Amino acid sequence: MNYYSFLLKNAFEDFKRNKTRTILASLGITIGVFSVVMLIALGIGLKNYIRQQFENMGSNLVMIMPGNDLSEGGFSSFGSSLATGIRFDERDLNTISRVDNIDYVVPIFMKSMVVTSLEKEELASLMGTNEDLFKLMDLKAVEGRILEGQDISSRSKDVVLGISIAEKLFDDAGNAIGKTVRLGNQRFKVIGVVEKMGDPEMDGGIFMSYKTTFGSINPDKNFFTIYVGVDSEGAIEGVKSDIEEALLKRYEEDEFSVSEQSELLDVVNQIFGMINSVLVAIGSISLIVGGIGIMNIMYANVTERTKEIGIRRAIGATKKDILVQFVAESVLLSGLGGIMGLVASALIVLVVRPFFPVALNFLAVFAAIGISSFIGVFFGVFPARRAANLTPIEAIRYE
Amino acid sequence: MIKLKNVDKTYWLGEEKVEALKSVNIEIKDKDYVGILGSSGSGKSTLMHIIGLLDQPTSGAVYLFDKDTSKLNDSEISSLRNENIGFVFQQFNLIEKFSVLENVMLPAQYAKNKLSFNPREYALELLERFGIEDRANFYPNKISGGQQQRTAIARALIMKPKLILADEPTGNIDSKTGDEIMKLLESLNKDLGVTIVVVTHESEVAERTKRKIYVKDGVIVDKY
Numbered sequence: 001m002n003y004y005s006f007l008l009k010n011a012f013e014d015f016k017r018n019k020t021r022t023i024l025a026s027l028g029i030t031i032g033v034f035s036v037v038m039l040i041a042l043g044i045g046l047k048n049y050i051r052q053q054f055e056n057m058g059s060n061l062v063m064i065m066p067g068n069d070l071s072e073g074g075f076s077s078f079g080s081s082l083a084t085g086i087r088f089d090e091r092d093l094n095t096i097s098r099v100d101n102i103d104y105v106v107p108i109f110m111k112s113m114v115v116t117s118l119e120k121e122e123l124a125s126l127m128g129t130n131e132d133l134f135k136l137m138d139l140k141a142v143e144g145r146i147l148e149g150q151d152i153s154s155r156s157k158d159v160v161l162g163i164s165i166a167e168k169l170f171d172d173a174g175n176a177i178g179k180t181v182r183l184g185n186q187r188f189k190v191i192g193v194v195e196k197m198g199d200p201e202m203d204g205g206i207f208m209s210y211k212t213t214f215g216s217i218n219p220d221k222n223f224f225t226i227y228v229g230v231d232s233e234g235a236i237e238g239v240k241s242d243i244e245e246a247l248l249k250r251y252e253e254d255e256f257s258v259s260e261q262s263e264l265l266d267v268v269n270q271i272f273g274m275i276n277s278v279l280v281a282i283g284s285i286s287l288i289v290g291g292i293g294i295m296n297i298m299y300a301n302v303t304e305r306t307k308e309i310g311i312r313r314a315i316g317a318t319k320k321d322i323l324v325q326f327v328a329e330s331v332l333l334s335g336l337g338g339i340m341g342l343v344a345s346a347l348i349v350l351v352v353r354p355f356f357p358v359a360l361n362f363l364a365v366f367a368a369i370g371i372s373s374f375i376g377v378f379f380g381v382f383p384a385r386r387a388a389n390l391t392p393i394e395a396i397r398y399e
Numbered sequence: 400m401i402k403l404k405n406v407d408k409t410y411w412l413g414e415e416k417v418e419a420l421k422s423v424n425i426e427i428k429d430k431d432y433v434g435i436l437g438s439s440g441s442g443k444s445t446l447m448h449i450i451g452l453l454d455q456p457t458s459g460a461v462y463l464f465d466k467d468t469s470k471l472n473d474s475e476i477s478s479l480r481n482e483n484i485g486f487v488f489q490q491f492n493l494i495e496k497f498s499v500l501e502n503v504m505l506p507a508q509y510a511k512n513k514l515s516f517n518p519r520e521y522a523l524e525l526l527e528r529f530g531i532e533d534r535a536n537f538y539p540n541k542i543s544g545g546q547q548q549r550t551a552i553a554r555a556l557i558m559k560p561k562l563i564l565a566d567e568p569t570g571n572i573d574s575k576t577g578d579e580i581m582k583l584l585e586s587l588n589k590d591l592g593v594t595i596v597v598v599t600h601e602s603e604v605a606e607r608t609k610r611k612i613y614v615k616d617g618v619i620v621d622k623y
Contacts, residue, residue: 006508013496311492314453316481316509316555318474393453396492 011329012184014301022333025297028290029337029375030344033368037326037360043276043357050268052357053199054261060233061136061261064088064096064226066211067254076187088223088257096226099242102133104229107151107210109218115206116182117169124165124206126183128213128223134194134271136229144177144192150190152209158191163205166193181206184216199345272298287371290337295379298330302387310395326387330380331373338372400562400594401427401450406459408445408617419445421617422459427596432588434608435598441544442617444566449596451484451564452476461556464561481509485593489567491547493539493554499526499546500535503553507619510558518557525553529583545576550583552583556593563587565597569604582609 015022042317066086088107097105109128114121134146142163151158161169161176170176173193181188188208197203214221230239240258247256302309309322315326342365349358390398406580408420419442427433428449452468461468464483468476480512486492493502500522507518526532529549534542539550548568555563565584569577574623585607587593587608597608613621 005506017496125413268578307492308494311494312505312509313477314451314480314486314492315506316477316558318509320474321477321509354564391454393448 007325007328008332010132010325011332012393014305014329015333017177019298021300022336025294025333026340027373028293029287029334030290030291032283032287032343033338034345035286035343036280036371037342037364037368038348039279039283040276040361040364041345041358043272043279044361045352045356046275047269047272048359049358050272051265054265054268056310060230060236061324062228062230062236062243062258062262063261064243064258066094066256078294082105085139086223086251087220088218088226088256089222092226092250095246095250096228096243099228099239099246101231101235101239102135102228103231105228106130106136106227106229107223108133108225108227109210109213109223111213111217112121113183113206114219115165115169117179120169122165122168122204124162125201125214126217126241127205127207128210128218129207130210132229133227134208136227137197139194139197141192142195143173144190145194147207147209152211153390155209155211155214156190157186157212158208159188160192160194160205160207161190161267162205162207164200165206166190166206172301184218188365226316250323256324284371287375291334291375291379294330294334294337295374295383297333298326299386300379301329302326306390306398310392310398313390313392313395322388323381323384326384327377327380330384331376334372334379335369338369341372342368345373386398400429400431401425402460402462403446403450403456403458404462406449406456406461408442408449408454409457419617420449420456423523423617423619425612425619425622427594430588430592430594432585432595432607432609433597434605435596435609435614436600436602436605436611437614438600441614443598443600443614445617446614447564447566447596449488450596452480452563453486470529477509478511481506481511483551483561485560485563486560486593486596487548487555487563487568489570491539491544493547493550495539498536498538498544499531499550502539502550503557506558511562514558522553522557525556526550543576544572545579547574547578548580549583551558551604552587553581556587560593562594565595567599568597569599569601577604605610607616 093105093107096102111126112123113126115124129145130152131149139146141160144160147158147160160315163173166173166176169181170179176190176193179190183206193383194207210223228239228243230236239356240260243258275358312322346360349360352358403423403425404507406420406423407418409416409418411417423446435443435446447456449456450463452463454460463479466478466479473481494505498506500519503522503525504518507514523535526535529552531542531546532550534546539547542550562578563584568584569580581604582596584597588595597604599605611623613620
């Protein structure tokens with residue numbers, strides 16, 4: 001038996017004798033590691049989810065939104081300007097259409113509305129848009145057809161449903177075609193159902209011509225957002241500045257923003273980076289609390305085993321031997337807790353993964369194990385030093 | 400082998416100053432078999448602890464194996480204890496969570512130099528010599544007091560020390576077993592040439608030693 005297996009055996013013997021205490025002491029670390037790893041996994045999941053949503057919208061996308069430029073104003077201006085800023089209208093659509101190198105100009109009007117079929121009533125997000133939305137997002141119909149140019153210009157009363165709202169209202173996407181849905185006091189005919197997009201808002205969406213919404217649904221005839229599909233990546237910068245120039249004739253500089261997808265993604269990444277750090281900081285508190293739990297147990301351990309320490313010293317253990325023994329036990333205790341926390345979070349990640357793109361981050365895993373071992377050393381050293389510094393005879397006599 | 404020069408030991412029990420040893424001078428030669436006698440509280444145990452480097456004198460010098468122990472650091476002192484001194488206590492002081500064999504082998508785990516023998520084999524040999532080889536895998540609380548003390552003696556011998564310090568080795572066992580333990584110590588001295596120092600208050604125990612040192616109130620009152 002070499003020195004290290006001897007230390008391990010010592011530690012495990014001790015854990016075996018105090019099973020409950022060992023488990024309770026490690027539990028603090030388990031919870032700490034679990035919360036840190038889980039929070040990071042969820043943070044990554046959220047980020048992945050949002051990136052997927054952006055990727056669904058296709059590349060070479062330029063977004064025109066009310067409010068300050070994202071990259072300058074940052075996140076704080078984002079929400080407030082959406083709520084209180086300007087709205088775009090058909091005149092803006094025409095202005096933007098005249099810019100070169102543009103494939104599509106897609107207006108988006110959105111409104112949450114109650115939609116009813118014969119028997120059912122559901123909340124849906126109504127989207128007033130044009131036929132190019134489907135091209136921009138590369139959306140295909142699974143049943144029926146998508147909206148076409150003539151549906152838009154003729155203010156047709158035909159609608160296309162997202163897959164989930166179609167299933168909710170008609171049980172099956174195939175059933176929906178040709179059926180009538182009611183929105184407010186108007187009736188619409190379902191002509192198509194589009195494939196699953198993964199975004200609940202889009203999958204629960206009802207798409208119709210933006211012109212059709214003009215009236216009781218959208219009395220001001222305006223849009224929240226205009227998406228522009230640029231014909232090539234190299235043209236994005238030029239298109240952005242051309243659009244800005246065109247819109248500046250009508251609006252002030254801080255009333256709208258023209259941004260490309262990557263900029264928005266940057267802002268989102270930045271936000272989630274920050275949220276992640278905050279979450280990790282919160283999780284770390286439980287790690288520290290867990291560490292204090294370990295220290296507490298190790299102090300009790302030292303007190304309880306003072307006589308044993310004395311015996312070991314008498315037969316030749318150095319102060320360092322005792323110190324190493326107790327630190328090793330403490331590290332093992334917190335390491336065990338750390339591994340349990342890791343296993344628990346890995347299991348949860350596996351279970352949640354099919355529904356939400358959570359991911360175990362290797363950095364988080366190593367950090368969790370590293371931190372829990374460090375906690376073991378840090379919080380184990382104080383009790384271990386006390387153990388080591390007892391004179392042998394004081395320790396042996398301790399009852 | 401052991402030399403104490405003007406050793407004083409005082410400690411405080413709350414407000415009260417206790418002078419456990421007062422200018423003690425003794426010399427114990429190699430292969431000697433010495434009894435330290437005295438009533439309870441006389442300071443004889445303190446004396447043994449100082450000889451065994453379990454405790455430090457307040458003043459005076461302790462020479463062990465021709466080394467001035469005040470000049471040694473913790474790891475040197477620990478090595479000295481580990482390799483050269485075996486302790487036998489009244490309370491046996493076995494570690495409850497280890498088996499008899501593991502207890503006997505424990506000092507070998509702390510050896511800093513490579514051992515010239517296999518500790519496991521030697522431990523089993525010692526247990527056999529003491530007639531408790533069938534108890535090797537028992538835990539201390541499952542064997543008798545006599546067997547525990549034999550285990551403790553085997554542990555004291557595992558490193559082949561030059562010196563055995565025994566503090567009331569028969570204090571917690573019946574007289575018949577005590578007699579056997581004393582015979583064992585005698586044979587270690589006679590056959591293996593191990594120096595033995597026995598601290599006791601029992602005159603029957605002291606009868607068996609070659610030399611006796613009497614301690615009273617922290618002072619050596621008689622030596623012969």
